[in-house]
Amino acid sequence: MRHDHIISAKQLSRGDIETVLDHAADIAADPGAFADRHSDTLLGMLFFEPSTRTKMSFTTAMKRLGGDIVDMGSVESSSVKKGESLADTVRVVEGYTDALVLRHPMEGSAKMASEFVDVPLVNAGDGAGQHPTQTLLDLYTIRENAGFDDLTIGIMGDLKYGRTVHSLAHALTTVDARQHFISPESLQLPRSVRYDLHEAGAGIREHTELDEVLPELDVLYVTRIQAERFPDESEYREVAGQYQIDAETLEAAKDDLTVMHPLPRVDEIAHDVDETTHAKYFQQAHNGVPVRMALLDLMLGGDQ
Amino acid sequence: MSDNDQQLRVSKIRNGTVIDHIAGGQALNVLAILGIDGTSGDSVSVAMNMPSDRLGHKDVVKVEGRELSQDEVDVLSLIAPAATINIIRDYDVIEKRRVERPAVVEGVLECPNHNCITTEDEPVASRFAVGDDGVRCEYCDTIIRDNLPAHILAE
Numbered sequence: 001m002r003h004d005h006i007i008s009a010k011q012l013s014r015g016d017i018e019t020v021l022d023h024a025a026d027i028a029a030d031p032g033a034f035a036d037r038h039s040d041t042l043l044g045m046l047f048f049e050p051s052t053r054t055k056m057s058f059t060t061a062m063k064r065l066g067g068d069i070v071d072m073g074s075v076e077s078s079s080v081k082k083g084e085s086l087a088d089t090v091r092v093v094e095g096y097t098d099a100l101v102l103r104h105p106m107e108g109s110a111k112m113a114s115e116f117v118d119v120p121l122v123n124a125g126d127g128a129g130q131h132p133t134q135t136l137l138d139l140y141t142i143r144e145n146a147g148f149d150d151l152t153i154g155i156m157g158d159l160k161y162g163r164t165v166h167s168l169a170h171a172l173t174t175v176d177a178r179q180h181f182i183s184p185e186s187l188q189l190p191r192s193v194r195y196d197l198h199e200a201g202a203g204i205r206e207h208t209e210l211d212e213v214l215p216e217l218d219v220l221y222v223t224r225i226q227a228e229r230f231p232d233e234s235e236y237r238e239v240a241g242q243y244q245i246d247a248e249t250l251e252a253a254k255d256d257l258t259v260m261h262p263l264p265r266v267d268e269i270a271h272d273v274d275e276t277t278h279a280k281y282f283q284q285a286h287n288g289v290p291v292r293m294a295l296l297d298l299m300l301g302g303d304q
Numbered sequence: 305m306s307d308n309d310q311q312l313r314v315s316k317i318r319n320g321t322v323i324d325h326i327a328g329g330q331a332l333n334v335l336a337i338l339g340i341d342g343t344s345g346d347s348v349s350v351a352m353n354m355p356s357d358r359l360g361h362k363d364v365v366k367v368e369g370r371e372l373s374q375d376e377v378d379v380l381s382l383i384a385p386a387a388t389i390n391i392i393r394d395y396d397v398i399e400k401r402r403v404e405r406p407a408v409v410e411g412v413l414e415c416p417n418h419n420c421i422t423t424e425d426e427p428v429a430s431r432f433a434v435g436d437d438g439v440r441c442e443y444c445d446t447i448i449r450d451n452l453p454a455h456i457l458a459e
Contacts (some may be wrong), residue, residue: 085426108421108443112428127419129444192445 005114005121006295008130009167010196014174021140024287024294034065034293038300041067044097046089047124048075048104053263054124054134057288058101058296065293070097087116094119099300102126120299128161128190134262135167137291138221139175141284145258146218148175154213156182157223157243157268159189164262165223166193173200180213181206184239187229210245211252219258220245220278222268246270250278260284315349320368322390322397323380328353328361330383333453337379337412340367359386378406382413382439382452408433413448413455420444430457 027034043062047055059069072078072093080089086109094100094117102110103124110123110130125131142151153172159165159181169189172179179202181189188206189197197204207213214220225243230236244267250257261269261281273279326334331350335341342348347368356362377389381403391399411429415422422430422443432439438449448455 086421086424087427104421106419106421106424107417107445108441111443112421112426115428127444192440192447195447
């Protein structure tokens, strides 16, 4: 691939996306064939925010390619606690490793960090900004289950602060998906994302109720509404309650609807959905490994 | 009265730059963007809300002893798109320029998103892409459409 750093889904063309997903499919079909691919590679893990899935799947991906990771550990136990800047931290750690994975609570952090290093840097989430590797595994899951042709997708929940949503919505414009956004008015898409989607010529519709569009959807992508986005607990409960689904809700959906969630979920998808054929969110989480293996392999020169 | 008569209300300068046709009331923001605060000791004259045929009201700024470059004046397009720049040597206008909208402005505006990395103590200047109807942070994507002067970085 022609990108040294993976910062935003906006930098990924349809061709880039297909290249990663095809490679991920090859890896998933025969993971053993890639086991020694990067046996001398060290991946630097810089997680300034808690993460379970992203961090563990990057770790697994690097180890399954034969390499290893070097982990900064928690912010509390690092030099960041002493006031070290992000720019300094990444310049130090790039000297130890062959590539970097960064999660940071502030928007634009990954882009800034990438300007200070020569090794490839992957954005694993920058505040409410972007989360492009989540998008790649989301797209892999969508392609596996619903395909990209004539795709209608509903994205529901916190569209304002949800970085997975911002990345995914932009990437979906490359496959010309029809996108429906379902959220409370206070959590609609930010102006910048709306602007980009408009510029990309995307067909988007916004709704406050899922019922209006559920029967049309091939994919329903649910995200968590966070309590801290609301002034008080009771308002949060009232709003969040309107964006929960259970098995009964899905009776109005197509039989082959794919339900996805970047996880962790709290109560926006009831556990009785897990037993339906719609539930693909655990498969989606598992796809993080082959997709991140593919991305790392391509970034580290696996396509040569 | 012609623009020339108006300019005489503040004294002529010998060498330096005259910025004319600034939108009325924006002269102090122009000085802020250019980082001119009077501490260098050179004369700075400001005339505000002068009648103007073209703008209704305009401001004029005269900076003695400093010739502004095209890059410096281009950032003025954000708040004073009609501004004209006269470079003065020995009391004569030796060059007239217009501000052109730059593709990017760096270190001029502060990102209004308090969670943007450029607002932190990092070795990075704010950088905004300039579009037709606003500017956009190149780090966090925040778009500013209105009231750009309110976002000028304090020195």
